[in-house]
Amino acid sequence: MNLLESMRIALRALNANKVRSALTMLGVIIGVAAVILLVAIGTGVQDEITGSIEGLGSNLIFVFAGNFEEGPGGGGPGGISTRQFTIEDADLLQRRLGPEHAVVPVIQGPLSLRVGNRTMRTTVAAGNENAGEVFGGDYLGGRGYRRSEVSASARVIVLGATVRDRLFPNTDPVGEAISVNGQRFTVIGHVAAQGGSLTGDQDNQVYMPITVAQRLIGTTDVGLIAVKAADAEDVESLQRRIRQVLRPRFGDEFSVFSQDQTLGIFQQILGTLTFMLAGIAGISLLVGGIGIMNIMLVSVSERTREIGIRKAVGARTYDIMSQFVIEAVTLSVAGGVVGIAIGALGARVLTQWVPTEVTAWAVALAFTFSAGVGIFFGVYPAYKASRLDPIEALRYE
Amino acid sequence: MEDLVRAGATNEPCDDARVVLEARGVSKTYHLGEVDVHALRGVDLSICDGRMLSLMGPSGSGKSTLMHIIGLLDRPSEGSVIVEGEEVSRMAPNELAAVRNRRIGFVFQSFNLLARTSALANVELPLVYAGVSGNERSRRAREALERVGLGDRMGHLPNQLSGGQQQRVAIARALVTEPSIVLADEPTGNLDSVSGVDVMTILQELNAHGITVVLVTHDDTVARHAERIVRLRDGMVVSDEAVADRIRASERRDAVVEEAGGEG
Numbered sequence A: 001m002n003l004l005e006s007m008r009i010a011l012r013a014l015n016a017n018k019v020r021s022a023l024t025m026l027g028v029i030i031g032v033a034a035v036i037l038l039v040a041i042g043t044g045v046q047d048e049i050t051g052s053i054e055g056l057g058s059n060l061i062f063v064f065a066g067n068f069e070e071g072p073g074g075g076g077p078g079g080i081s082t083r084q085f086t087i088e089d090a091d092l093l094q095r096r097l098g099p100e101h102a103v104v105p106v107i108q109g110p111l112s113l114r115v116g117n118r119t120m121r122t123t124v125a126a127g128n129e130n131a132g133e134v135f136g137g138d139y140l141g142g143r144g145y146r147r148s149e150v151s152a153s154a155r156v157i158v159l160g161a162t163v164r165d166r167l168f169p170n171t172d173p174v175g176e177a178i179s180v181n182g183q184r185f186t187v188i189g190h191v192a193a194q195g196g197s198l199t200g201d202q203d204n205q206v207y208m209p210i211t212v213a214q215r216l217i218g219t220t221d222v223g224l225i226a227v228k229a230a231d232a233e234d235v236e237s238l239q240r241r242i243r244q245v246l247r248p249r250f251g252d253e254f255s256v257f258s259q260d261q262t263l264g265i266f267q268q269i270l271g272t273l274t275f276m277l278a279g280i281a282g283i284s285l286l287v288g289g290i291g292i293m294n295i296m297l298v299s300v301s302e303r304t305r306e307i308g309i310r311k312a313v314g315a316r317t318y319d320i321m322s323q324f325v326i327e328a329v330t331l332s333v334a335g336g337v338v339g340i341a342i343g344a345l346g347a348r349v350l351t352q353w354v355p356t357e358v359t360a361w362a363v364a365l366a367f368t369f370s371a372g373v374g375i376f377f378g379v380y381p382a383y384k385a386s387r388l389d390p391i392e393a394l395r396y397e
Numbered sequence B: 001m002e003d004l005v006r007a008g009a010t011n012e013p014c015d016d017a018r019v020v021l022e023a024r025g026v027s028k029t030y031h032l033g034e035v036d037v038h039a040l041r042g043v044d045l046s047i048c049d050g051r052m053l054s055l056m057g058p059s060g061s062g063k064s065t066l067m068h069i070i071g072l073l074d075r076p077s078e079g080s081v082i083v084e085g086e087e088v089s090r091m092a093p094n095e096l097a098a099v100r101n102r103r104i105g106f107v108f109q110s111f112n113l114l115a116r117t118s119a120l121a122n123v124e125l126p127l128v129y130a131g132v133s134g135n136e137r138s139r140r141a142r143e144a145l146e147r148v149g150l151g152d153r154m155g156h157l158p159n160q161l162s163g164g165q166q167q168r169v170a171i172a173r174a175l176v177t178e179p180s181i182v183l184a185d186e187p188t189g190n191l192d193s194v195s196g197v198d199v200m201t202i203l204q205e206l207n208a209h210g211i212t213v214v215l216v217t218h219d220d221t222v223a224r225h226a227e228r229i230v231r232l233r234d235g236m237v238v239s240d241e242a243v244a245d246r247i248r249a250s251e252r253r254d255a256v257v258e259e260a261g262g263e264g
């Protein structure tokens, strides 16, 4: 008897018990869909973060308060009890590193905007006059803030694309007045749309001098200090020099990461996270497999007489075995295919809120795994069926 | 007496026909907890090619057990079974399956058709395992169904057929592989008298075409459709004799129909 024949028999048996087959498949469908969806989210987020870190510009070094690096005194929850940087620390770095390297103290925070009767909440990203050079950005109109505006805490603001579209539809915002947390600011520029980001919509942002942003938020702290090396080759030596400058003031309570290191850390964390998500989803796939095994065992004992009849007319061990294995594999593979479709569809729907990416390897993995589950959990019941003694099977009531 | 019978069994003259199936000293013991049930005790039986034989005996005498053993569905506790000169007792399960498939057809009292499976597909089943596929398989299955008078019921499911029709499907399934021997265990046991006569007619027809038929029954009338009757009691052969006035099922039909109609 050939494989095609076994498949026909298996399909007929599954078709005879439609509801049961569908419910059994549901276990695998949920498992596979979960794997596809969670891996898609993990991969999507990872790509997004990689993209936004790389999109910041090149040759960047980030300095954080708190010890996030390994070594003596490390491992503590940095940032909570640690002394934060101030603008003076950034100025010190700029003086000591030299003017060829651009240093930007950065702070971020929420605020609310109002123009006429339109209001919206958004995020501010504030730096000094070097921010434009360090982080890039395409001006569609107007300009960035200048050094004089930073030192004077001037109430000037640059709008992201979303903010501009919401507050100044169809008008040129440059030179217009805008209320920021109730204070009157002047729009000096607006930038092109950049697309979504994990840290929120990058276009739903405004930019202003750090000095005025600190006042709005009510702090003298700086979130991080970014340094752009003049040359890619300088990055390593620059990291060393930054440490030398900061060590007398902060001891070990600060961390210096290059862009690549930051990327590596994020990728490592997110890779682990993706793996964990896939693992959790994999458990549900395993549960689905046990469901298949359970149903196949029930099916074997229900069909003992059928097995006896088949053996009486000449079915060999192999024929019975393959019939039941194929039944189990058909259940799991059909469940796998439906699960992949649902997972991919779900991922597409979710992109509205979370970046997702359905990768070929995740699909291949889920498919292989579901087929494997069918074989693994189908073999034992099939083996049991194939070993039945023909006369005992025939006598079975 | 027992020695005599046994000698008679093994030496039963096949004339020029060869022995197609043979049981030598077959015993079967079932162990039920503390108790041993001796279903068969040293049965010798030889079945001649192309003949029709009845295995008779009261309920519990071991008829079915013997049929299962010579049909290779079960193994004897002692003794050997020889099919067309080949000793099969020590064959592996898959080899036995192949012999059953090629040489033996079964008809059971309870039909044993696959439920939710058409008459045609049921008859095709032995051919599936014989590796016959496609057009040839369905052609042969159709022919077998036509032979038992069910040419117009091929697509019917077992539960859409009467008992007599189901048993005829089972006979078609038994003969579709052109076996040398058909074993029928109480084939008329679950049937009304008219259907029973029809089934016996078909079995006699098969036999007339050269297929060896072994009929297991506790009914004397049914047994006398064969040429020879072997009687079992308590797991032993107690007699083996030719049937003097063999019944022709085809000739009885009218009488049985009338009787059934009169009763109804």
Ligand SMILES: Nc1ncnc2c1ncn2[C@@H]1O[C@H](COP(=O)(O)OP(=O)(O)O)[C@@H](O)[C@H]1O
Binding pocket: B030, B032, B037, B038, B039, B057, B058, B059, B060, B061, B062, B063, B064, B065, B066
């Ligand atoms: N599977 C079994 N387990 C235990 N005892 C059995 C089994 N099958 C048959 N027997 C016993 O063997 C004897 C012969 O049974 P069987 O061959 O079915 O008789 P018959 O077909 O002549 O009525 C009976 O006593 C029966 O109870």
Ligand SMILES: [Mg+2]
Binding pocket: B063, B064, B065
């Ligand atoms: Mg019986």
